[in-house]
Amino acid sequence: MAASSPTRSRTPAHSGRARQRSTGAPIGFGALIGAVLSAATVGALVLSGMAPVGPPVAEVVPEVVVPQQTPDPAPTEVPGSWARESLALEPPMGWNSWNQVNCDGLNESVVKAAADSIVARGLDKAGYEYVVVDDCFQAGRDAAGTLLVDPGRFPSGMKAVADYVHSLGLKFGIYAVPGSVTCGNYWSKYPVRGIGSLGHEAQDIALFVEWGVDFLKYDWCRAHINDRLDPASSFVLIDTVIKQSGRPIVLSISEYGDYAPWTWAPGVANMWRTTHDIHPYWVSILKHINLQAPLAGTSKPGAWNDPDMLQIGNGGISMNETRTHFAMWCMLAAPLFLGTDIAALPEETIGILTNPELLAIDKDRLGIQAARVSDVGGLQTWMRPLADGGYAVAFFNTNAAATTMSATLANLGIPAGSYTLRDATAQTDLGAATDTLSAPVNPHGTVVLTLHPTA
Numbered sequence: 487m488a489a490s491s492p493t494r495s496r497t498p499a500h501s502g503r504a505r506q507r508s509t510g511a512p513i514g515f516g517a518l519i520g521a522v523l524s525a526a527t528v529g530a531l532v533l534s535g536m537a538p539v540g541p542p543v544a545e546v547v548p549e550v551v552v553p554q555q556t557p558d559p560a561p562t563e564v565p566g567s568w569a570r571e572s573l574a575l576e577p578p579m580g581w582n583s584w585n586q587v588n589c590d591g592l593n594e595s596v597v598k599a600a601a602d603s604i605v606a607r608g609l610d611k612a613g614y615e616y617v618v619v620d621d622c623f624q625a626g627r628d629a630a631g632t633l634l635v636d637p638g639r640f641p642s643g644m645k646a647v648a649d650y651v652h653s654l655g656l657k658f659g660i661y662a663v664p665g666s667v668t669c670g671n672y673w674s675k676y677p678v679r680g681i682g683s684l685g686h687e688a689q690d691i692a693l694f695v696e697w698g699v700d701f702l703k704y705d706w707c708r709a710h711i712n713d714r715l716d717p718a719s720s721f722v723l724i725d726t727v728i729k730q731s732g733r734p735i736v737l738s739i740s741e742y743g744d745y746a747p748w749t750w751a752p753g754v755a756n757m758w759r760t761t762h763d764i765h766p767y768w769v770s771i772l773k774h775i776n777l778q779a780p781l782a783g784t785s786k787p788g789a790w791n792d793p794d795m796l797q798i799g800n801g802g803i804s805m806n807e808t809r810t811h812f813a814m815w816c817m818l819a820a821p822l823f824l825g826t827d828i829a830a831l832p833e834e835t836i837g838i839l840t841n842p843e844l845l846a847i848d849k850d851r852l853g854i855q856a857a858r859v860s861d862v863g864g865l866q867t868w869m870r871p872l873a874d875g876g877y878a879v880a881f882f883n884t885n886a887a888a889t890t891m892s893a894t895l896a897n898l899g900i901p902a903g904s905y906t907l908r909d910a911t912a913q914t915d916l917g918a919a920t921d922t923l924s925a926p927v928n929p930h931g932t933v934v935l936t937l938h939p940t941a
């Protein structure tokens with residue numbers, strides 16, 4: 487890495503919980519790794535009194551492993567054959583095991599069945615392409631430090647599962663953590679220790695390359711507490727190791743939005759979580775949407791805000807709420823990862839998930855996440871400009887009663903003029919609009935309108 491390494495400038499200007507001290511000196515990889523464990527960093531983290539990260543469940547923290555490892559010696563040069571931003575030019579889409587089976591239900595049959603169902607239900611044609619194995623596939627490490635896969639859960643081995651996914655024309659993803667302990671070790675009491683990538687970064691990426699991994703979810707899991715790591719440095723390290731491997735693996739990071747990743751992760755990762763874990767009920771979905779409002783304008787192609795994976799198909803989410811969950815994720819230019827038994831989804835839900843007009847908004851090449859332009863009495867209006875000169879407007883009714891919502895072009899910040907109007911949610915034409923838009927909106931429902939200037 488050159489002396490004027492960009493890693494320093496990517497270090498977050500932590501406005502909140504953690505603050506990393508800057509020496510102002512150029513930083514190379516040796517220095518970077520040193521900085522990861524430096525007394526200054528550790529002191530700053532301890533002094534900052536950071537709250538624990540991870541899902542908001544019982545605060546019973548199992549035994550903490552304080553590792554002897556330090557991060558792998560990393561290469562000093564990155565070949566630079568591809569830039570991080572050149573991957574994931576559209577928000578990544580696919581399936582991830584976590585929201586469906588969590589830790590205990592993970593095995594190769596579930597993963598292969600998900601891949602089969604993506605194809606059988608036509609989701610691959612809509613763009614759902616990654617099949618991601620989340621936490622709890624690991625079985626420790628051998629004497630050489632190589633990560634082992636649980637032979638009970640994955641009797642064919644991970645390479646065979648990846649090959650199977652690839653044979654269907656899909657892509658394969660895996661899960662790892664920068665520290666010593668995975669979130670499953672904490673929150674799901676997954677008993678297998680020593681499975682984090684700390685001290686094994688290059689070794690793990692080499693293994694993932696051997697398996698044919700296309701997507702890596704790299705999950706923070708309290709590494710600032712267990713291992714005294716700094717998030718930005720840890721994610722820069724893994725991005726560099728991936729680049730050194732030569733394989734263009736899409737990198738999805740999660741530190742739950744605790745360190746304002748939208749300010750430093752572009753160029754380091756392709757997507758970053760902006761929230762703690764989503765749950766399969768309305769209050770959680772609403773909360774995740776509301777948390778995105780201040781982040782408008784902070785995502786772009788190759789660098790996406792991730793309000794967490796879809797819970798569609800799970801728990802007690804009504805059909806209106808399902809429509810809102812999907813429509814708002816598309817307005818937000820969010821990655822779309824299913825985490826449910828796809829084979830069991832009703833046709834109506836498949837229709838929602840494959841709505842070509844909403845997907846076109848999600849994938850719009852400007853990559854501009856919608857801004858919330860008004861929020862009055864539980865009625866929210868969001869808008870995003872589109873690459874073809876049009877606009878997408880969402881009327882989102884957070885209330886439990888149906889209503890009619892409206893907004894003028896001026897309210898929305900859309901130039902005065904004549905527009906053709908379409909309901910992208912219902913995929914129907916609504917004629918012309920010159921001033922005021924309005925639409926009936928179901929309880930907890932969302933209507934997305936698209937406007938295009940009349941020629």
Ligand code: GLA
Nearest residue numbers: 541584620621669670705763
């Ligand atoms: C964290 C993440 C989840 C999932 C689990 C796995 O909670 O936020 O998405 O990856 O860890 O243990």
